[in-house]
Amino acid sequence: MTIAGMSVVEILEGQQRGEFTPEEVLRAHLDRIEGEDVGAFLRLCPAASPGPGPLQGVPVALGDEVCTEGVETTAGSRILAGFVPPYQATLAAKLQGAGAAVVGKTNLTEFGMSFDMEDALCGRTQNPWRSGTTPGGAAGGAAAAVAAGQAAAAVAADTGGDVRIPASYCGLVGFTPTYGRISRYGVIQHAPSLTQVGLLARKVRDIALLLQVLAGEDPQDHTSLPGTLPDLLAEVGEPQPLRIGIAPGAYKSWAEGEVYQTLERLWQETAAQLGWQLVEVDLPWLDLAQIARRLIAAAESSSTLGRYDGVRYGYRAKDAQDMRELFSRTRAEGFGQVVKGEILLGTYILGDKDHYEAYYLQALRARKLVYKSWQGLWQEVDLLLTPTTPELAGRGKTPPEIFTGPSNLAGLPAISLPCGLVDGLPVGVQLIAPAGEEGRLLRAADALEKMIDFASSRNGGGQGA
Amino acid sequence: MHDFEAVIGLEIHVELSTASKIFCSCPTTFGAEVNTQCCPVCLGLPGTLPALNRKALEYTVKAGLALNCQIARHTWFDRKNYFYPDLPKAYQVSQQDAPLCVNGYLEIPVGDSGTKKVGINRVHLEEEVGKSLHAGETIIDAVYSLLDYNRAGIPLIEIVTQPDIRSAEEAQTFLESLRNILRYIEISDCKMQEGSLRCDANISLRPKGSTAFGTKTEIKNLNSFRAVRRALEYEIKRQAGLLRDGLPVEPETRHWDEQKGVTVAMRSKEQTSFYRLFADPDLVPIDLSAEWIQQMERELPELPGARRERFIDEYGLPEYDARVLTAAKEMADFFEEVVKGYNDPKTVSNWIMTEILRYVKEQGEEAEGIPLPPASLVELLQLIEGGIINRNQAKEIVLPEMVASGKAPRQIVKEKGLEQISDTSQLEGVVASVLEANPDVVQDYLGGKEKVMGFLVGQVLKETKGKANPRLVNEMIREKLKQ
Ligand SMILES: [Zn+2]
Numbered sequence: 001m002t003i004a005g006m007s008v009v010e011i012l013e014g015q016q017r018g019e020f021t022p023e024e025v026l027r028a029h030l031d032r033i034e035g036e037d038v039g040a041f042l043r044l045c046p047a048a049s050p051g052p053g054p055l056q057g058v059p060v061a062l063g064d065e066v067c068t069e070g071v072e073t074t075a076g077s078r079i080l081a082g083f084v085p086p087y088q089a090t091l092a093a094k095l096q097g098a099g100a101a102v103v104g105k106t107n108l109t110e111f112g113m114s115f116d117m118e119d120a121l122c123g124r125t126q127n128p129w130r131s132g133t134t135p136g137g138a139a140g141g142a143a144a145a146v147a148a149g150q151a152a153a154a155v156a157a158d159t160g161g162d163v164r165i166p167a168s169y170c171g172l173v174g175f176t177p178t179y180g181r182i183s184r185y186g187v188i189q190h191a192p193s194l195t196q197v198g199l200l201a202r203k204v205r206d207i208a209l210l211l212q213v214l215a216g217e218d219p220q221d222h223t224s225l226p227g228t229l230p231d232l233l234a235e236v237g238e239p240q241p242l243r244i245g246i247a248p249g250a251y252k253s254w255a256e257g258e259v260y261q262t263l264e265r266l267w268q269e270t271a272a273q274l275g276w277q278l279v280e281v282d283l284p285w286l287d288l289a290q291i292a293r294r295l296i297a298a299a300e301s302s303s304t305l306g307r308y309d310g311v312r313y314g315y316r317a318k319d320a321q322d323m324r325e326l327f328s329r330t331r332a333e334g335f336g337q338v339v340k341g342e343i344l345l346g347t348y349i350l351g352d353k354d355h356y357e358a359y360y361l362q363a364l365r366a367r368k369l370v371y372k373s374w375q376g377l378w379q380e381v382d383l384l385l386t387p388t389t390p391e392l393a394g395r396g397k398t399p400p401e402i403f404t405g406p407s408n409l410a411g412l413p414a415i416s417l418p419c420g421l422v423d424g425l426p427v428g429v430q431l432i433a434p435a436g437e438e439g440r441l442l443r444a445a446d447a448l449e450k451m452i453d454f455a456s457s458r459n460g461g462g463q464g465a
Numbered sequence: 466m467h468d469f470e471a472v473i474g475l476e477i478h479v480e481l482s483t484a485s486k487i488f489c490s491c492p493t494t495f496g497a498e499v500n501t502q503c504c505p506v507c508l509g510l511p512g513t514l515p516a517l518n519r520k521a522l523e524y525t526v527k528a529g530l531a532l533n534c535q536i537a538r539h540t541w542f543d544r545k546n547y548f549y550p551d552l553p554k555a556y557q558v559s560q561q562d563a564p565l566c567v568n569g570y571l572e573i574p575v576g577d578s579g580t581k582k583v584g585i586n587r588v589h590l591e592e593e594v595g596k597s598l599h600a601g602e603t604i605i606d607a608v609y610s611l612l613d614y615n616r617a618g619i620p621l622i623e624i625v626t627q628p629d630i631r632s633a634e635e636a637q638t639f640l641e642s643l644r645n646i647l648r649y650i651e652i653s654d655c656k657m658q659e660g661s662l663r664c665d666a667n668i669s670l671r672p673k674g675s676t677a678f679g680t681k682t683e684i685k686n687l688n689s690f691r692a693v694r695r696a697l698e699y700e701i702k703r704q705a706g707l708l709r710d711g712l713p714v715e716p717e718t719r720h721w722d723e724q725k726g727v728t729v730a731m732r733s734k735e736q737t738s739f740y741r742l743f744a745d746p747d748l749v750p751i752d753l754s755a756e757w758i759q760q761m762e763r764e765l766p767e768l769p770g771a772r773r774e775r776f777i778d779e780y781g782l783p784e785y786d787a788r789v790l791t792a793a794k795e796m797a798d799f800f801e802e803v804v805k806g807y808n809d810p811k812t813v814s815n816w817i818m819t820e821i822l823r824y825v826k827e828q829g830e831e832a833e834g835i836p837l838p839p840a841s842l843v844e845l846l847q848l849i850e851g852g853i854i855n856r857n858q859a860k861e862i863v864l865p866e867m868v869a870s871g872k873a874p875r876q877i878v879k880e881k882g883l884e885q886i887s888d889t890s891q892l893e894g895v896v897a898s899v900l901e902a903n904p905d906v907v908q909d910y911l912g913g914k915e916k917v918m919g920f921l922v923g924q925v926l927k928e929t930k931g932k933a934n935p936r937l938v939n940e941m942i943r944e945k946l947k948q
Contacts, residue, residue, distance in 0.1 A: 067512045085511070193746030306546060312509075360743065
């Protein structure tokens with residue numbers, strides 16, 4: 001097995017056994033970046049260098065929404081072209097402190113506002129499993145980089161499935177911890193109440209390792225969670241008897257047939273061996289959650305993106321005659337269509353008392369309802385198992401975030417694992433846990449991953465295999 | 466012809482004197498070189514987040530408690546969205562639906578001995594915006610504008626009164642009382658000329674006796690207490706004129722023009738935008754425990770009202786003295802320090818209220834405080850009591866020099882050669898020659914005219930250029946004329 005394409009754990013163990021050095025690991029991944037252009041990276045970090053620490057020599061890609069000191073950071077938008085942060089995102093500093101080598105910044109849809117990578121403004125990113133197919137979004141570049149062996153892991157923002165959807169499309173593990181578990185400081189966001197910093201890797205154990213490094217309260221993020229996690233890696237590996245919720249009715253109605261069948265086969269074949277008790281539940285609020293999430297994201301975006309006005313940094317319209325023209329032309333020329341649409345929608349629903357009542361307040365009420373529904377669900381089950389996406393990559397008929405968005409509304413931890421191939425493209429299964437139960441989630445995911453043995457199910461379709 | 470009553474409410478913004486800004490660790494010092502006290506957070510750079518300064522929360526709650534407010538147990542911050550170059554994030558973090566403090570009042574003096582409660586609608590915490598300087602009248606027709614973000618992110622409280630104020634003078638008194646109390650609790654330096662206390666006024670008129678509200682205007686750009694009073698006096702006259710002529714008062718924002726002494730319409734109130742307010746998702750809601758609020762209450766220093774009562778009880782001061790002395794914290798502190806060294810409260814009070822206050826007032830309404838240390842006044846009073854100098858010398862020569870040069874009174878007395886001659890052997894000759902030169906006056910005295918003693922003492926003082934100790938001279942003359 002070549003170095004590029006190894007999991008984080010394999011890289012660390014290989015180094016420990018003296019099979020290769022951190023420099024060789026970095027070189028192998030940089031070679032892969034040069035050799036196979038899937039359009040994953042917007043720019044490389046020239047200073048990438050491995051150091052000592054728990055992630056020594058692990059090449060990590062960062063979504064371009066993660067601020068990196070001294071390295072241009074644009075969040076995939078023209079309006080931030082040329083913006084070089086004079087500060088480091090907390091997570092970037094933690095990765096470097098743990099010895100990881102940040103290899104580069106990956107492509108995303110503008111400000112991560114679309115799940116359709118076709119909306120990205122900074123070039124096309126290919127799905128390494130099939131050229132010409134989308135890797136999913138918003139973190140399409142991050143997923144493509146890991147899937148193509150250009151990085152062993154990646155970190156990117158997830159506001160409704162932005163990490164898990166591309167993980168599912170690209171045959172990777174995608175994870176979002178409890179809201180606030182990983183600091184959002186220095187992560188350029190559009191909808192802060194929904195944003196969970198997500199991780200992409202090949203294996204659940206990789207995720208546990210990364211989370212161990214990145215988790216923790218950050219004085220610079222008022223919403224970050226206090227308290228520490230147990231030693232996740234030590235705990236992963238023990239199968240546990242769990243009540244696993246499934247909602248076949250909802251899955252059938254939203255997911256395409258082959259995706260549903262893959263999932264059904266999975267739970268039928270593995271549940272007994274894993275000691276899982278399957279509990280059928282109902283998720284009648286999926287579309288309500290979908291609409292609420294959309295409205296809240298738009299409302300928050302219209303405010304959060306107001307700062308891009310051309311006054312202090314980033315793109316600035318030329319020859320504006322006065323303040324109003326400077327603001328309006330900078331934003332008209334600097335933002336793409338999707339972002340403008342979201343800002344208009346958000347301004348509309350917040351900008352008038354009646355609209356506020358009818359849309360924003362309603363969305364908040366719906367969010368509360370969803371939150372309560374989750375609370376009720378956790379009385380019956382320990383984890384919920386869903387398809388990650390309703391369709392395979394590139395189909396684009398159903399909102400891809402229908403199963404991933406609801407956990408963001410309540411800030412719950414969730415993970416997507418590859419669980420099979422349909423038509424040569426990966427299918428993902430998602431597990432969702434109550435807030436704070438990352439340990440339970442990762443233990444279950446690790447056990448399930450071993451049952452699936454996705455690596456040997458690959459039939460040569462992916463370059464990452 | 467109608468007789469009108471003014472209905473006035475004030476909105477006061479006060480910058481808190483915390484060491485660092487509300488959401489970052491930048492210093493809040495006034496007057497630093499432009500754009501040197503800012504960081505990625507207060508400049509709103511992409512991806513940065515606010516970290517709440519607990520001190521700002523404490524100061525706001527203390528302000529609320531000092532203004533007799535109820536303190537919210539559950540509160541949060543909202544985003545007030547609008548575009549302006551001095552607003553780095555294009556929203557101001559503020560509090561709309563859950564102000565930290567509500568329903569309070571401030572008791573202010575009215576007339577000679579009365580008081581009146583002015584209701585406090587709310588006190589909430591928000592962040593200060595930057596400062597812009599336009600090369601032109603307004604930002605729209607400016608050739609260019611300069612921006613200074615040093616101020617952006619300084620914690621700011623907004624205090625909104627009920628429309629309980631009935632005259633321009635009352636408005637000024639309210640502001641003075643408010644400034645005094647905020648300085649007492651040491652949450653702000655309240656300097657209007659540095660912008661750390663700013664005031665907007667809402668004013669309407671109604672026929673006396675009516676309880677309905679008239680159409681109000683909002684007056685901005687009030688940069689001193691005097692401006693507040695003058696602008697309101699002007700606006701009362703202006704609105705009364707319109708109403709008498711049967712013309713409507715437009716609901717508008719008006720700008721006070723200090724030079725011309727008039728208010729000018731700015732923009733129609735109808736145009737005020739909806740700020741797209743919503744709860745800021747970057748700041749978690751805050752729950753305050755009853756214990757914590759009690760702790761804040763315990764940490765409050767003695768407030769002006771309580772101190773006034775204590776001055777009456779403890780020092781036996783008249784009500785009037787106690788009120789004047791406690792009207793500014795520095796003054797009350799000064800009084801107590803001086804009394805510690807010179808235990809004659811009424812004498813100290815007289816000196817402060819007549820002599821010291823004169824110097825304070827000369828500095829204008831933005832008085833920096835007392836222009837001399839308490840120990841100096843103690844020394845001066847001891848010099849008078851010890852007969853080293855007399856009261857007139859103290860008031861007219863020594864005190865002005867103390868204020869001007871900062872020198873100690875004893876040194877001034879020495880330098881100016883003001884020590885009284887209290888040595889009988891030095892005075893014997895002068896006394897003898899004065900008596901010799903005025904035989905008629907001496908005869909009058911011996912004949913029972915006690916009053917002429919003053920003349921004789923005066924003559925001795927004249928001969929000694931005022932240095933002779935008058936009490937001693939008096940005794941010496943009596944002694945001599947007995948023989
Ligand atoms: Zn700052």
